[in-house]
Amino acid sequence: MLSHLLHVYGVSITLRLKQYAQYRVDAWLQLATRLVRFALQLAFLGIAFSFVERLGDWTPWEVVLMWCTGVIGFYVHDAFFCFATQSKVLFYNGELDYALVRPLPVYVQESAREMPFESLLNLIFFGAAFSVAVMRLELYARPGVILWLIVALAASTLVWTGIATLISCITVWVGRTFAVWQSFSSLNDYVKYPLDIFPMPLQSLLTIVPFGFTTFYPVAFALRGGDYAWPGAFSLGVGLLLFGLSYLTYIFALRHYSSTGTGE
Amino acid sequence: MSISADAITVQDLVKSYRVERRREGRFGWLRSFVAPEYQHIRALDGISFTIPQGEVVGLLGPNGAGKSTTVKIVAGIMYADSGDVRVLGRDPHRQRIRNAREIGVLFGQRSQLIFELPAIDSLQFLRAVYRIPQQDFQQRLGELADVLDLVPLLNQPVRTLSQGQRTRCDVAATFLHRPKVVFLDEPTIGLDVEAKQSIRRFIAAMRDEHGVAVILTTHDLADIEELCERVILIDKGRVVYDGSLRRLVDRFAASKVVQVEAPAGAQERIEQTVQAQWPHAAVEQFGSMVRISGLADAGGATEVARVLLNLAEVGNLTITEPRVEEVIRNVFREGGLHEPPA
Amino acid sequence: MSRLRDTSLPYWGAVTAFLKVGLAMRFNFFMSLLVTLVASWVLVSVWKVIHGGSGTVQSAFGEQELVTYLVVAQVVNLARMGWINRNVVYNAMNYVQTGKISLDLVRPLDLQAMRYMEWAAVFVVDALLVAVPVWLVWFVSGNLALPASAVDGALFVVSVALAWFVMSGIHFLMALLTVWTYDFLGLMMVRTAIQEFFGGTLIPLALLPAPLAVLAAFLPFQAVVHTPVSIYLGRLHGQELIFALGVQAVWGIALLLAGRWLWGRAALRLEVQGG
Numbered sequence: 001m002l003s004h005l006l007h008v009y010g011v012s013i014t015l016r017l018k019q020y021a022q023y024r025v026d027a028w029l030q031l032a033t034r035l036v037r038f039a040l041q042l043a044f045l046g047i048a049f050s051f052v053e054r055l056g057d058w059t060p061w062e063v064v065l066m067w068c069t070g071v072i073g074f075y076v077h078d079a080f081f082c083f084a085t086q087s088k089v090l091f092y093n094g095e096l097d098y099a100l101v102r103p104l105p106v107y108v109q110e111s112a113r114e115m116p117f118e119s120l121l122n123l124i125f126f127g128a129a130f131s132v133a134v135m136r137l138e139l140y141a142r143p144g145v146i147l148w149l150i151v152a153l154a155a156s157t158l159v160w161t162g163i164a165t166l167i168s169c170i171t172v173w174v175g176r177t178f179a180v181w182q183s184f185s186s187l188n189d190y191v192k193y194p195l196d197i198f199p200m201p202l203q204s205l206l207t208i209v210p211f212g213f214t215t216f217y218p219v220a221f222a223l224r225g226g227d228y229a230w231p232g233a234f235s236l237g238v239g240l241l242l243f244g245l246s247y248l249t250y251i252f253a254l255r256h257y258s259s260t261g262t263g264e
Numbered sequence: 265m266s267i268s269a270d271a272i273t274v275q276d277l278v279k280s281y282r283v284e285r286r287r288e289g290r291f292g293w294l295r296s297f298v299a300p301e302y303q304h305i306r307a308l309d310g311i312s313f314t315i316p317q318g319e320v321v322g323l324l325g326p327n328g329a330g331k332s333t334t335v336k337i338v339a340g341i342m343y344a345d346s347g348d349v350r351v352l353g354r355d356p357h358r359q360r361i362r363n364a365r366e367i368g369v370l371f372g373q374r375s376q377l378i379f380e381l382p383a384i385d386s387l388q389f390l391r392a393v394y395r396i397p398q399q400d401f402q403q404r405l406g407e408l409a410d411v412l413d414l415v416p417l418l419n420q421p422v423r424t425l426s427q428g429q430r431t432r433c434d435v436a437a438t439f440l441h442r443p444k445v446v447f448l449d450e451p452t453i454g455l456d457v458e459a460k461q462s463i464r465r466f467i468a469a470m471r472d473e474h475g476v477a478v479i480l481t482t483h484d485l486a487d488i489e490e491l492c493e494r495v496i497l498i499d500k501g502r503v504v505y506d507g508s509l510r511r512l513v514d515r516f517a518a519s520k521v522v523q524v525e526a527p528a529g530a531q532e533r534i535e536q537t538v539q540a541q542w543p544h545a546a547v548e549q550f551g552s553m554v555r556i557s558g559l560a561d562a563g564g565a566t567e568v569a570r571v572l573l574n575l576a577e578v579g580n581l582t583i584t585e586p587r588v589e590e591v592i593r594n595v596f597r598e599g600g601l602h603e604p605p606a
Numbered sequence: 607m608s609r610l611r612d613t614s615l616p617y618w619g620a621v622t623a624f625l626k627v628g629l630a631m632r633f634n635f636f637m638s639l640l641v642t643l644v645a646s647w648v649l650v651s652v653w654k655v656i657h658g659g660s661g662t663v664q665s666a667f668g669e670q671e672l673v674t675y676l677v678v679a680q681v682v683n684l685a686r687m688g689w690i691n692r693n694v695v696y697n698a699m700n701y702v703q704t705g706k707i708s709l710d711l712v713r714p715l716d717l718q719a720m721r722y723m724e725w726a727a728v729f730v731v732d733a734l735l736v737a738v739p740v741w742l743v744w745f746v747s748g749n750l751a752l753p754a755s756a757v758d759g760a761l762f763v764v765s766v767a768l769a770w771f772v773m774s775g776i777h778f779l780m781a782l783l784t785v786w787t788y789d790f791l792g793l794m795m796v797r798t799a800i801q802e803f804f805g806g807t808l809i810p811l812a813l814l815p816a817p818l819a820v821l822a823a824f825l826p827f828q829a830v831v832h833t834p835v836s837i838y839l840g841r842l843h844g845q846e847l848i849f850a851l852g853v854q855a856v857w858g859i860a861l862l863l864a865g866r867w868l869w870g871r872a873a874l875r876l877e878v879q880g881g
Binding site: 026029033034118179187205 | 633641645648652655656662786787789792795799815
């Protein structure tokens with residue numbers, strides 16, 4: 001079964017790339033725009049650290065590491081589980097009819113079919129920044145830390161996939177949910193900072209929401225250990241919980257899917 | 265492999281939708297903004313029918329009658345509120361994936377092909393999805409391409425195809441994995457006569473050679489006339505007729521149609537004469553012919569013929585059957601199927 | 607008189623239609639408000655930490671002044687992610703890509719004027735439901751300074767109106783670019799990123815390193831955010847102030863003309879495509 005899924009995924013991605021190849025100008029433009037955006041975000045951190053050596057207790061590369069963990073989780077979700085994000089449109093417009101009459105999980109079919117090229121680009125940029133941070137912090141010699149960083153990336157991916165799927169699936173009941181998702185994803189730009197420099201209420205908010213588990217907590221635990229043991233270890237649990245919850249919602253959403261949104 | 269004789273059984277399907285209602289009045293939009301109001305609409309109100317293998321059944325009804333909803337529930341796309349559906353003995357929702365291997369679906373208004381790529385790429389994708397061995401794939405593709413005349417089309421990007429060409433590729437995609445049960449929703453919509461013909465021929469061949477069961481919804485009654493011996497009429501979420509097309513026409517066309525040849529000058533007079541005695545009859549003039557339909561019963565037609573033949577100018581007179589289209593339109597105009605009016 | 611009514615009524619109709627649509631998006635503005643509140647809270651917190659640890663920043667801004675700059679910049683951020691942006695995305699994409707734009711082409715209305723009016727309506731709704739509430743929350747929490755003087759307050763309003771003019775010009779140009787690229791979302795994102803960086807939303811422009819500050823001065827984005835905020839803070843006086851308002855007006859007009867020119871090119875291309 002799994003090999004079948006991977007095969008379909010592979011075929012689908014090849015077709016997707018073929019599709020993109022038809023719009024060469026757009027592909028270059030996407031590369032350029034994503035690169036500019038990435039550079040500006042990095043420049044902001046650079047400027048902040050031109051005024052202070054540390055943000056709270058954290059060095060520039062540690063902050064980069066936190067930031068990249070959150071962002072990579074986001075783009076892994078967007079590249080490989082894009083049904084999570086896209087399905088709100090599919091649910092809203094009733095575009096799952098064909099997927100539902102094919103002998104594969106809808107989630108897999110649509111994720112493979114709609115894979116956004118730009119997310120792969122972003123993964124390359126942020127992956128590079130992440131690697132540089134690992135080098136600069138000389139973490140490569142510490143397998144325990146690396147292992148935890150991988151857990152952190154997994155947690156981040158699970159949290160993002162979970163949130164995106166949850167929001168998308170609610171579309172079936174409440175109509176458009178684009179605003180909610182856009183709000184969530186746009187806040188992603190603001191959560192790259194170490195949470196412990198924030199006033200307590202803001203810290204709590206970003207813990208509940210739960211961006212903290214995609215960036216700060218797991219990475220802080222990987223870097224500093226003990227002090228952040230509880231929230232750090234908890235982040236994978238939060239990810240799994242959210243993902244599980246979102247999966248149930250997805251099952252329910254398919255039950256309530258009506259292929260035209262309203263009426264016949 | 266045990267397959268029950270019935271490809272599809274549907275029992276007491278009920279489905280309702282919730283629809284947001286806009287408030288009326290000057291500040292209606294503002295009130296809807298504050299407190300939206302909802303309305304429940306019952307789309308299906310107890311639909312039941314059975315379809316055996318190897319039969320093409322036409323599903324007819326006015327817009328909003330519940331045809332699409334029925335098809336989508338039977339295909340496993342939507343859930344019913346209550347009722348029971350079996351496709352080849354399986355529940356199409358609980359066993360969606362297994363069921364999906366055996367069925368094919370075509371929505372004429374929505375393509376399943378990737379717009380920017382040649383159709384062959386979409387078919388390759390489906391080959392992966394249905395796990396069709398390469399050898400079988402090549403053989404079936406050859407057959408389909410032959411019958412549907414796809415050879416020159418498969419390597420062109422779908423966006424460059426005409427609608428008729430695209431639909432033919434879509435039909436191939438629907439039948440590629442040799443489904444035993446097929447749902448065709450408006451398969452010939454927007455096509456020219458030739459393309460329609462080729463698709464109809466193909467469907468008939470699939471039924472006759474492979475024993476495929478087909479549910480066909482369409483607005484084009486010529487599709488029905490050529491493919492279906494049996495029709496199911498749905499109105500307001502209920503089955504109002506389920507039986508042979510022949511019987512439906514007979515029953516509703518107990519009223520025959522009288523066609524008579526007459527010079528232009530006499531046509532007015534014929535119309536007046538007929539209307540005076542049979543106020544419910546419809547009289548059409550075309551060319552040198554006058555066509556009188558909507559008569560109460562067969563006796564009526566004979567009576568009309570007798571009266572008309574007494575008029576001096578009248579030429580050739582024939583008593584014929586009404587067109588299927590007229591029959592069906594009559595059924596729904598009268599708001600349901602009753603015994604023909606006396 | 608009657609001629610004026612004839613030409614202005616359809617536009618007014620577009621504005622009220624848009625207000626209705628805007629209000630019907632009940633939930634979207636609420637989310638926009640939440641995001642703007644959280645974003646401003648995060649930014650203010652980060653900058654407070656930087657301010658506390660840096661003499662350079664302290665010499666440029668007092669703490670309350672810095673907070674006021676950042677919050678007011680969020681308040682007047684006409685490019686905020688949310689309904690404004692989405693609406694532009696949605697409309698522009700739909701209009702140009704589905705060929706609905708050809709409907710506009712046959713209407714006896716000026717397409718550019720229509721869009722500017724629509725965005726004015728969106729802007730008013732956003733001001734009522736997002737901008738003013740954000741400002742109020744911060745003001746009530748006691749972190750925010752009032753405009754430096756009553757005159758500055760009044761000029762701030764004028765400057766915000768000019769900012770809308772400039773922003774509409776940017777929006778219009780962006781919308782037209784969909785004729786040439788499908789990746790409108792990418793353009794939106796990069797525009798937002800550039801605008802936030804060079805407009806003063808993320809970093810007070812006075813704190814940008816020299817080469818970037820020069821670049822910012824020559825981009826239209828500072829006219830959208832930095833200028834109104836500086837007026838609010840009373841940092842601009844006399845000739846400087848008039849010059850800043852003049853720059854806004856010039857950008858507004860330049861973008862309007864650029865939009866007209868590009869619209870001509872885009873319409874030509876649409877005809878070629880058989881839009």
